[in-house]
Amino acid sequence: MTQFIVLGAGIIGTSIAYRLAEAGHAVTLIERRHPGAGTSGASFAWTNSNEKTPHHYHHINVLGMRAHRSLENEFGARPWYHGGGALEWKSDPAEAAELAGRVERLQGWNYPAEWISPADLHKLEPALAENASGGAQIAYFPDEGWVDPTVYIEFFLRKARALGVVLRRETVNGIVLRGASVTGVRTASGGTIEGDVVVNCTGRWANDLGQEARLSFPLAPTLGLLVTTMPAASGIRRVIRTSGVNFRPDGAGRIMLQSEHDEARFTLESTREDTLPAAEAMIARAARLYPDLADTAPEAMRLSLRAIPGDGVSAVGPLPGIDGYYAAVTHSGVTLAPWLGRVVAAELTGGRTEETLKAFRPARFF
Ligand SMILES: Cc1cc2nc3c(=O)[nH]c(=O)nc-3n(C[C@H](O)[C@H](O)[C@H](O)COP(=O)(O)OP(=O)(O)OC[C@H]3O[C@@H](n4cnc5c(N)ncnc54)[C@H](O)[C@@H]3O)c2cc1C
Structure with missing residues (x-):
């Protein structure tokens, strides 16, 4: 069983942690403050693909809107979602x-x-x-709506914990590498948490984990x-x-x-x-x-x-030349989270490449 470490308990990190656990994997979710303490707790949270260009970015936001709708079928209710356009x-x-x-x-x-x-x-x-x-x-x-991100995060975290996900309140200040492979993370409390794959969902703090330059990519926050x-x-x-x-x-x-x-x-x-x-x-x-x-x-x-990668669209995928390090950093994350949760977990656990994510790989920055 692969041991995953997901960094950041925002709307993206909790979505991915839950789907990884649902696929049967061990997941440690690491958050330095409380879940939802980052941008997800300070978002307009409008689910839309209204001003999203180019078309491939518009398209994944439409997939995010659809994924929000399908959560109601999956869980029987989605109290965090407010539709009506x-x-x-x-x-x-x-x-x-x-x-x-x-x-x-x-x-x-x-x-x-x-x-x-x-x-x-x-x-x-x-x-x-x-x-x-x-x-x-x-x-x-x-088809548009808005979301209470913290209600969403609490729900996904509860479901994730029921599947064995462990939330650790730690500040990550280093990524541990053996050669070109990630073996875990270092924390500010002086410890190391070991894992096979680290998924960076720290949003606008994605480059502030004390990591080497080759694990960073440009952000242009507003x-x-x-x-x-x-x-x-x-x-x-x-x-x-x-x-x-x-x-x-x-x-x-x-x-x-x-x-x-x-x-x-x-x-x-x-x-x-x-x-x-x-x-x-x-x-x-x-x-x-x-x-x-x-x-x-x-x-x-x-x-x-706003956690905006350098060219304005999402950065989702492995970092080139490194084994076991994956980033999921994006603006419009409230819209995209339920879809990203599914496709990122499917890529990481099934070895299947998600074609729609091809244009969004962090490798484009290197
Ligand atoms: C003003 C504003 C309006 C927005 N409006 C919309 C909108 O209308 N619709 C929409 O879809 N999106 C909108 N967004 C974007 C959306 O809110 C974000 O894309 C989304 O919340 C990002 O979620 P996340 O989980 O990636 O990041 P975050 O919610 O920021 O989560 C990252 C987590 O990582 C933790 N963390 C950071 N560093 C460390 C560390 N070293 N160790 C451990 N933990 C760490 C943080 O504490 C945080 O909890 C808006 C954003 C802003 C700022």
Whole structure:
């Protein structure tokens, strides 16, 4: 039996650990903080393949969306998933033109994308103001949704533990090699954990494991700012994307907001005082569309880095010239996780090469 070591208990690591254990293998999952402590716990978590290009990257995100759907058949329920589609309109003319082009491209790729009327918008989201779209064309993407990543992670971790997966709370600070083969990892507590295959699922920290340069590949992270409101009487059900702000429910009445326009001004060191004015402005912009949100205070402002490999698309596969070291690092990881869990475990345990992953191998960086 192969002994696997999966690094990082985020949405990707827990998905892969579970599928490896399901295939009958011994798995140690190593996490330095609590499960979900990384980017998965600070994500907009919209399941989509909406702005994903080129086509092969769009395609794997569609496979991720399908895999989310099939989890319901597999487990009988998926309490982490919220479907019903996503809605988008743009008041800014340049952004409206981009949206029109995108809808046309997505329809050409057979991705469910349609234009709906303001009356249809009101039926889908009655809590929005009557004139929320202000005359802009309204796009509806019925197959999209959003996820509570920590609920997903807890579920997969529980299932994984039932199959014998051991979660160890350790910080990995070195990969142990014998020649060109991985034999385990070193931890900050001074120990070594032995294994035949190490799967690096540490996301944006993927190059910070004290490893040699030949086990690293370029990352080009961008900073995200997510604002969560205090609990409010939330009547919004879907992901809503507009020129000034994107928002969706975030459980127990909270609304999560995000705006690409505001993010560039901040760094990971920005304080609550730095981000508060932007958070309040985002809530005010959303309240023009969704009046019940007016005067709701921000509860949390979360700054996190998107785990984006150097050329913008996923990095999934073995590192060239090394036996027993595999990376699964990607943006859009909430969408991709259930699919990646299956195909990565199948590659690692069945010796079968997943053709759809060919364009995403880390080897392209070497
Ligand atoms: C602002 C923002 C918005 C996003 N929106 C979306 C979206 O709408 N839809 C979507 O699909 N995706 C979205 N993403 C991307 C998505 O959240 C990530 O791709 C996904 O969460 C990555 O999951 P992961 O498991 O790879 O990484 P993580 O969740 O970061 O997990 C990695 C884990 O590794 C652990 N770790 C790190 N170093 C070590 C070490 N040395 N030793 C032990 N453990 C270690 C960390 O503590 C962490 O728990 C967004 C990301 C951001 C930042």
